[in-house]
Amino acid sequence: MNDRANDTAPVLLIIDDESAVCRALKRTFRDQVSSIVVASNAADAQAIVAQEMVTHVLCDQWLGPGQPLGTELVRGWKAQHASIRRILILTGTLAPLVSLPGDVDMVLTKTTDPVEMAAHLLLVPRKDGDVSL
Numbered sequence: 001m002n003d004r005a006n007d008t009a010p011v012l013l014i015i016d017d018e019s020a021v022c023r024a025l026k027r028t029f030r031d032q033v034s035s036i037v038v039a040s041n042a043a044d045a046q047a048i049v050a051q052e053m054v055t056h057v058l059c060d061q062w063l064g065p066g067q068p069l070g071t072e073l074v075r076g077w078k079a080q081h082a083s084i085r086r087i088l089i090l091t092g093t094l095a096p097l098v099s100l101p102g103d104v105d106m107v108l109t110k111t112t113d114p115v116e117m118a119a120h121l122l123l124v125p126r127k128d129g130d131v132s133l
Contacts, residue, residue, distance in 0.1 A: 057074060059073060075103055092110060
């Protein structure tokens with residue numbers, strides 16, 4: 001990654017086919033990132049990543065019928081887009097069953113505490129100075 005990518009203000013891409021989930025995630029992160037963009041399908045997500053300086057990605061694993069799995073969609077994104085720092089996959093109860101391709105930093109369930117999710121996504125330091133939970 002280049003220095004310019006690390007200096008970019010955080011831009012979060014939320015990819016989920018359920019609009020209620022997107023709204024909830026936007027509320028969770030609106031005060032923690034510069035900008036939030038939302039995609040409800042793989043084609044929209046690909047277009048956004050190609051046009052925006054996305055730095056963080058939250059992607060649902062199951063994007064609906066006819067769509068690739070989230071882990072398939074984001075494969076290769078970090079190599080292709082230097083601005084992307086972190087990619088998290090969100091899933092229902094199947095988090096332990098989702099294998100991590102190289103670009104995915106973590107798999108979390110959608111019921112993960114928002115503070116914990118933000119810490120993993122944005123690498124928010126804890127009070128003791130550690131960077132991760």
